[in-house]
Amino acid sequence: MTNKPADMPAAGRLPAARLPGSNRDVMRQASTLLGCLVLFAVFSALTASFYQPANLLDIMLQSAINAIIAVGMTLVIITRGIDLSVGSIVGLSSMVASDLMNSQGLSAGIAAGLAVGLACGAVNGVLIAKLKLPDFIVTLGTLSIYRGAALIYTNGQPIYGLPDRFRDIFAGQFLGVPTPVVLAVAIALAGFFLIRFTALGEQIVAVGGNEEAARLSGIDIDRVKITVYTVSGLLSSIAGFILIARIGAAEPIGGTGFELQAIGSAVIGGASLFGGVGNPLGSLVGALTLGGLQNGLTLMNVPSFWQYVASGVVVILAVYVDRLARPRR
Numbered sequence: 001m002t003n004k005p006a007d008m009p010a011a012g013r014l015p016a017a018r019l020p021g022s023n024r025d026v027m028r029q030a031s032t033l034l035g036c037l038v039l040f041a042v043f044s045a046l047t048a049s050f051y052q053p054a055n056l057l058d059i060m061l062q063s064a065i066n067a068i069i070a071v072g073m074t075l076v077i078i079t080r081g082i083d084l085s086v087g088s089i090v091g092l093s094s095m096v097a098s099d100l101m102n103s104q105g106l107s108a109g110i111a112a113g114l115a116v117g118l119a120c121g122a123v124n125g126v127l128i129a130k131l132k133l134p135d136f137i138v139t140l141g142t143l144s145i146y147r148g149a150a151l152i153y154t155n156g157q158p159i160y161g162l163p164d165r166f167r168d169i170f171a172g173q174f175l176g177v178p179t180p181v182v183l184a185v186a187i188a189l190a191g192f193f194l195i196r197f198t199a200l201g202e203q204i205v206a207v208g209g210n211e212e213a214a215r216l217s218g219i220d221i222d223r224v225k226i227t228v229y230t231v232s233g234l235l236s237s238i239a240g241f242i243l244i245a246r247i248g249a250a251e252p253i254g255g256t257g258f259e260l261q262a263i264g265s266a267v268i269g270g271a272s273l274f275g276g277v278g279n280p281l282g283s284l285v286g287a288l289t290l291g292g293l294q295n296g297l298t299l300m301n302v303p304s305f306w307q308y309v310a311s312g313v314v315v316i317l318a319v320y321v322d323r324l325a326r327p328r329r
Contacts, residue, residue: 028270029282035268036289043296050296057178063291064180068239069258070265070283071191072121072232076135077266078195079228080208080275084139085124086236086262088146090255093117094240095150098159098250106163113237120146121233125226143259150252158251162244170245180242184284187235191280204228208275264315265290272322290314 044051069086076083093116101109120142127138174182195201206214207224215221239258244250269286271278290311297307 028277029279029285032268032270032282032285032289036285036292039289039296040292043292043299047296047299050299055295055299057181059288059291059295060181060184061178062295063287064178064184065239065242066258066261066265066290067184067284067287068187068235068242069232069262070269070287071187071280072228072235073259073262074191074266074269074271074278074280074283075195075204075228076232077263077271077273078204078208078275078278079225080211080273081128081135081225081228082139082263082273083121083124083229083232084136084259085120085142085146086232087255087258088143088150089117089120089233089236090240090243090258091252092120092146092150092153093237094244094250094254095153095159095252097237097241098162098244099154101163101166102159102161106165109166110241113241114234117233117235117237117240118230119233121230121236122226124233125229128229129222129225147252147256150254154252156252158249160249162248162250166241167245167248170241180246183238183242184287187238188280188284191283195278195280200224200227205276208277210276260315261287261290261311264311264318267315267322268318273319274322286318 040051049055069090073083073086093113096116097109097113099109100112104112124135124139124142127133127142128135170179170183172179193201195204203214203219203224204227206217206219207221211221236255236258240255243254265286266278266283267273267286268289269279269282269284271283293310293314294307297310298304302310
């Protein structure tokens, strides 16, 4: 007779999981929001222009791309995974979309870009779930593959001349608010709804909390993992649309370094690299925190080299706090 761990559920029941909305999660999100507000208050005291409405709107606009990618990264991290290829997916999907928009029309370009994001994410998920390969190694490899494919696709040349309609959609305004900000908030809310109120969200949290217990409870682990990586790829392609719409051109190196920003935003926002914990709305706040930090340091004339250092320190501190907050077993 095989002994069953104490936290292992009976078949057909989901293992205990900590969903956004629990008391502990609410406290965690409140501390994240408080940290963001303190940071903004400090920079407001140090620089007169930081708290101007135009600058705050600029921070939200600059943080939107990172926030959208961070929502997908949060879902992956909740399952105790990681996706290092999101920046390369941004580059590849935006190159394909731009090329087809100019040759086949707006709808064909957008559809192709989304399809590329979906396919890249699905490939990551299949390799990790079906072949049982380490997520870090798989996405590190596809980071290089997708970036190389983007360079090969146009021989390393940027694509200019995007349709005005495309730029109006992804870099315009909706009811007076910049479209990227609207999209970022809507996607974060959708991610929160997915995790908090759907069976799939409950399964995502359960897989990250205790994969073996989730498997014994009847959850299709492979399907859940493939789904979160596919969503991560799809959101990366949407972020790529915003990127090229804002700058008016697509470059094969577009999105470089976005993976670190997304991971940092998710962790600052309360996602645990140990799995089972995370909140897409918290990741939105995490993206604003990193955006506010970079904006404030820029206004203080701190060289960009030191801004990278400061962002790295904040991310490491967030991981350390998460490590301290983990229950000891």
